[in-house]
Amino acid sequence: KQEVTQIPAALSVPEGENLVLNCSFTDSAIYNLQWFRQDPGKGLTSLLLIQSSQREQTSGRLNASLDKSSGRSTLYIAASQPGDSATYLCAVRGSNAGGTSYGKLTFGQGTILTVHP
């Protein structure tokens, strides 16, 4: 059974810092991996999706990397801002024997990020 772990559970940084959030998963047979952001009391917003054949994806100040063989992904946030404060969730989508996917996501428990001015 796939298990996803995110470290650290919480992170507090001053504005302007570059930071790294970590995600590890136990079963390397993944189809893709997705990073989400969740604001308090809200749903999830997709940030980046990395296919299993890719090493990284970038969107603005965000960069996500994937090392499938070691079961790890990192989300790098450059020049953090108070508006980046939220919970960041990592989720992996399993791959079946035929190399396709049923689409089911397994989530980590998230990293709560606080960026203070």
Added chain:
Amino acid sequence: DVKVTQSSRYLVKRTGEKVFLECVQDMDHENMFWYRQDPGLGLRLIYFSYDVKMKEKGDIPEGYSVSREKKERFSLILESASTNQTSMYLCASSLVRAESQHFGDGTRLSIL
């Protein structure tokens, strides 16, 4: 932009009641999903659907059922609500099964 709308943001029901949570998406997506989110347990998949009238069990289907009579609407049903079903419920949809899911804002359900 994809819009996933959950009918209620907050809902309070009593033990034993039959509870319906509704989710509608406006992008003609084939795939729809229901999750619950609990502190310390994260998001867990309850049920999902790949097409109208199709449903598949997720990781924690016990005590729940679903209905998908129309492509845009996916309903989660608590047959006889219990206090351990107090939770945040999130609905999601995706165009392609293995691609990005779009989430609604969630329904915070309290069972008293």
